[in-house]
Amino acid sequence: xxxxxxxxxxxxxxxxxxxxxxxxxxxxxxxxxxxxxxxxxxxxxxxxxxxxxxxxxxxxxxxxxxxxxxxxxxxxxxxxxxxxxxxxxxxxxxxxxxxxxxxxxxxxxxxxxxxxxxxxxxxxxxxxxxxxxxxxxxxxxxxxxxxxxxxxxxxxxxxxxxxxxxxxxxxxxxxxxxxxxxxxxxxxxxxxxxxxxxxxxxxxxxxxxxxxxxxxxxxxxxxxxxxxxxxxxxxxxxxxxxxxxxxxxxxxxxxxxxxxxxxxxxxxxxxxxxxxxxxxxxxxxxxxxxxxxxxxxxxxxxxxxxxxxxxxxxxxxxxxxxxxxxxxxxxxxxxxxxxxxxxxxxxxxxxxxxxxxxxxxxxxxxxxxxxxxxxxxxxxxxxxxxxxxxxxxxxxxxxxxxxxxxxxxxxxxxx
Amino acid sequence: xxxxxxxxxxxxxxxxxxxxxxxxxxxxxxxxxxxxxxxxxxxxxxxxxxxxxxxxxxxxxxxxxxxxxxxxxxxxxxxxxxxxxxxxxxxxxxxxxxxxxxxxxxxxxxxxxxxxxxxxxxxxxxxxxxxxxxxxxxxxxxxxxxxxxxxxxxxxxxxxxxxxxxxxxxxxxxxxxxxxxxxxxxxxxxxxxxxxxxxxxxxxxxxxxxxxxxxxxxxxxxxxxxxxxxxxxxxxxxxxxxxxxxxxxxxxxxxxxxxxxxxxxxxxxxxxxxxxxxxxxxxxxxxxxxxxxxxxxxxxxxxxxxxxxxxxxxxxxxxxxxxxxxxxxxxxxxxxxxxxxxxxxxxxxxxxxxxxxxxxxxxxxxxxxxxxxxxxxxxxxxxxxxxxxxxxxxxxxxxxxxxxxxxxxxxxxxx
Numbered sequence: 001x002x003x004x005x006x007x008x009x010x011x012x013x014x015x016x017x018x019x020x021x022x023x024x025x026x027x028x029x030x031x032x033x034x035x036x037x038x039x040x041x042x043x044x045x046x047x048x049x050x051x052x053x054x055x056x057x058x059x060x061x062x063x064x065x066x067x068x069x070x071x072x073x074x075x076x077x078x079x080x081x082x083x084x085x086x087x088x089x090x091x092x093x094x095x096x097x098x099x100x101x102x103x104x105x106x107x108x109x110x111x112x113x114x115x116x117x118x119x120x121x122x123x124x125x126x127x128x129x130x131x132x133x134x135x136x137x138x139x140x141x142x143x144x145x146x147x148x149x150x151x152x153x154x155x156x157x158x159x160x161x162x163x164x165x166x167x168x169x170x171x172x173x174x175x176x177x178x179x180x181x182x183x184x185x186x187x188x189x190x191x192x193x194x195x196x197x198x199x200x201x202x203x204x205x206x207x208x209x210x211x212x213x214x215x216x217x218x219x220x221x222x223x224x225x226x227x228x229x230x231x232x233x234x235x236x237x238x239x240x241x242x243x244x245x246x247x248x249x250x251x252x253x254x255x256x257x258x259x260x261x262x263x264x265x266x267x268x269x270x271x272x273x274x275x276x277x278x279x280x281x282x283x284x285x286x287x288x289x290x291x292x293x294x295x296x297x298x299x300x301x302x303x304x305x306x307x308x309x310x311x312x313x314x315x316x317x318x319x320x321x322x323x324x325x326x327x328x329x330x331x332x333x334x335x336x337x338x339x340x341x342x343x344x345x346x347x348x349x350x351x352x353x354x355x356x357x358x359x360x361x362x363x364x365x366x367x368x369x370x371x372x373x374x375x376x377x378x379x380x381x382x383x384x385x386x387x388x389x390x391x392x393x394x395x396x397x398x399x400x401x402x403x404x405x406x407x408x409x410x411x412x413x414x415x
Numbered sequence: 416x417x418x419x420x421x422x423x424x425x426x427x428x429x430x431x432x433x434x435x436x437x438x439x440x441x442x443x444x445x446x447x448x449x450x451x452x453x454x455x456x457x458x459x460x461x462x463x464x465x466x467x468x469x470x471x472x473x474x475x476x477x478x479x480x481x482x483x484x485x486x487x488x489x490x491x492x493x494x495x496x497x498x499x500x501x502x503x504x505x506x507x508x509x510x511x512x513x514x515x516x517x518x519x520x521x522x523x524x525x526x527x528x529x530x531x532x533x534x535x536x537x538x539x540x541x542x543x544x545x546x547x548x549x550x551x552x553x554x555x556x557x558x559x560x561x562x563x564x565x566x567x568x569x570x571x572x573x574x575x576x577x578x579x580x581x582x583x584x585x586x587x588x589x590x591x592x593x594x595x596x597x598x599x600x601x602x603x604x605x606x607x608x609x610x611x612x613x614x615x616x617x618x619x620x621x622x623x624x625x626x627x628x629x630x631x632x633x634x635x636x637x638x639x640x641x642x643x644x645x646x647x648x649x650x651x652x653x654x655x656x657x658x659x660x661x662x663x664x665x666x667x668x669x670x671x672x673x674x675x676x677x678x679x680x681x682x683x684x685x686x687x688x689x690x691x692x693x694x695x696x697x698x699x700x701x702x703x704x705x706x707x708x709x710x711x712x713x714x715x716x717x718x719x720x721x722x723x724x725x726x727x728x729x730x731x732x733x734x735x736x737x738x739x740x741x742x743x744x745x746x747x748x749x750x751x752x753x754x755x756x757x758x759x760x761x762x763x764x765x766x767x768x769x770x771x772x773x774x775x776x777x778x779x780x781x782x783x784x785x786x787x788x789x790x791x792x793x794x795x796x797x798x799x800x801x802x803x804x805x806x807x808x809x810x811x812x813x814x815x816x817x818x819x820x821x822x823x824x825x826x827x828x829x830x
Binding site: 016062079080083143144 | 490
């Protein structure tokens with residue numbers, strides 16, 4: 001008998017009427033002959049309310065006590081969904097995170113280590129629908145631990161892997177994964193299939209459909225995911241290890257990602273010798289500052305060069321301080337920064353084997369006079385750093401050039 | 416080092432400002448050299464909100480899932496108080512009910528069976544303030560269990576007994592136990608001391624300061640309780656096994672209790688032979704209906720008699736149905752009922768040894784032409800069933816006659 005995990009987000013749990021409609025979806029899957037395990041978020045707004053209470057109680061609060069407070073939201077919806085399913089005639093019960101999800105690491109941002117599958121196995125095999133609060137587990141010290149905001153996706157995937165589910169369906173308030181942000185490109189098209197790697201790149205640079213960690217975990221566990229609407233009966237997007245069937249005929253490029261969370265720092269006149277990049281980047285890494293694109297361009301025959309890199313916009317001030325403090329050791333003539341930059345990326349498994357795709361991207365941007373401040377490439381992604389005011393234009397022209405536009409607006413929403 | 420349990424009700428936990436003021440009281444006790452354990456209720460209104468959600472989800476809901484939902488309220492306040500105490504520089508942490516309170520019995524109305532004292536001992540001895548959500552524990556099947564409305568008082572007493580606390584202080588929105596309901600008698604006086612038995616009688620018949628079960632438990636464990644205001648610095652009332660010191664000079668009567676939750680049933684013309692009372696009362700008990708006063712008055716030399724008894728007003732219809740169904744077996748000529756009755760009681764350890772007190776009560780009521788429909792006595796209580804419209808008058812005249820009136824209104828509130 002197929003075993004599936006269904007995960008519902010906060011919007012679909014916001015109030016008894018919506019919980020009832022979630023229960024109907026669960027009933028449908030159970031009546032279709034599936035063993036069903038449901039992972040739920042807190043009611044929309046509830047986690048924010050609880051976080052706000054913690055902030056008012058103590059601005060710098062103990063993350064362990066924070067976990068105690070915020071974990072309560074999913075506990076409530078899990079109990080409510082279980083009793084709603086029972087009222088519909090299904091055999092259902094809730095399990096608490098502390099009863100079966102072992103977590104480790106930092107409180108407030110813990111990681112799932114193991115799932116007590118035996119208890120769930122028994123219930124599922126007996127035909128019981130199991131309802132589990134997402135976002136939480138029990139830490140090695142026996143206390144409540146939460147997984148970080150959006151952690152219910154990761155809970156769902158970890159639990160699905162733990163009970164060897166056939167797939168994990170993520171019900172959300174969007175109906176799938178799109179070729180790009182539909183707010184920028186109204187003709188963005190819903191993808192039928194996307195690979196884990198593509199999804200990671202699309203999610204990592206702005207498509208906030210799924211928590212990135214949950215996608216990475218599903219990839220490692222080779223667990224098929226499906227993103228679909230909690231409100232409409234639409235097919236959704238399959239997230240899989242390899243494109244199959246119709247998916248093979250999909251466009252080589254899955255989508256265009258846009259990311260405004262970038263700032264650029266340039267050191268001019270640094271020494272053009274081995275070790276310069278490390279000398280700058282290591283202290284940033286030590287300070288916990290992520291960095292992304294790095295360009296080290298030498299001025300020929302001068303022994304001098306410029307070093308440009310990007311950091312998250314929120315870390316810009318801290319990164320500048322770190323570098324200024326080390327100005328003597330590094331030795332540079334100028335220190336520039338710019339937070340009006342953005343990153344546009346083409347993402348797709350096709351990039352691996354088609355260098356022409358990157359070339360085409362540069363050509364399309366050049367035609368529109370969009371200047372490339374930096375470029376980085378990976379197996380499935382080519383990213384260009386550009387001036388932020390040009391971001392939306394860049395996304396639109398690339399979306400059209402790579403054949404991603406829906407034939408018409410209706411198709412765009414429904415495909 | 417003295418070890419105390421402080422319990423705070425929902426009104427004192429309603430919002431961060433009030434939680435901060437609770438934290439200040441806790442800090443004062445800790446700085447005074449006490450080991451402190453705090454038991455908290457949910458924010459005022461929160462449990463009602465959660466109960467309402469359960470009712471909307473499923474009118475006849477599974478009590479196990481109900482427990483999952485409603486237990487969340489105290490979890491939130493426990494976490495918030497712990498982080499507030501930490502912000503004030505105290506070492507504090509929360510423990511969850513499922514980590515240390517073992518409960519048994521019916522979900523939604525479970526009983527505390529045992530407290531894992533070792534974990535708490537360790538924390539308290541190390542100087543940590545322990546914060547525990549009231550009203551909940553873990554059942555024998557490993558699931559969340561709640562103790563019934565008002566159960567936080569019982570949690571507090573059970574935990575205090577478990578960790579061998581020197582006393583348990585119940586902070587509430589009244590500042591102590593009064594000689595009677597101050598809404599009926601404005602000159603009601605706060606008692607400095609009251610015995611467990613007196614408190615049980617006062618609480619059982621309407622003085623809703625403390626959950627009755629918590630008083631019974633404290634009596635069995637011989638654990639001194641104190642009821643005091645969460646909002647004002649006033650001495651409160653000590654609830655003790657035996658009156659001591661000044662308390663010995665207290666009035667023989669502790670207070671006057673008023674109870675409107677009464678209804679009377681009379682069977683006329685029943686057989687005046689042994690077994691008649693049992694024949695009527697047993698089916699009521701089997702149906703789970705509590706009964707209170709019973710008067711079986713024979714008409715001399717007729718072999719016939721009237722049987723009168725009282726039941727909770729909410730059970731009147733059900734009780735009438737039970738008796739009508741058994742009319743042939745019982746054999747009576749008339750079946751009467753009256754729900755406009757009430758019970759007034761004098762309560763005090765002095766009653767045991769002073770039959771004059773009961774006589775005085777009847778005399779005082781007779782002077783005001785208040786008719787006694789039934790009377791019952793116990794070691795520390797004399798109750799009279801009277802017509803409900805006469806209840807407030809009865810309470811007032813008895814309060815004055817037994818010397819309980821405060822000398823003036825101010826003293827009444829502050830004494």
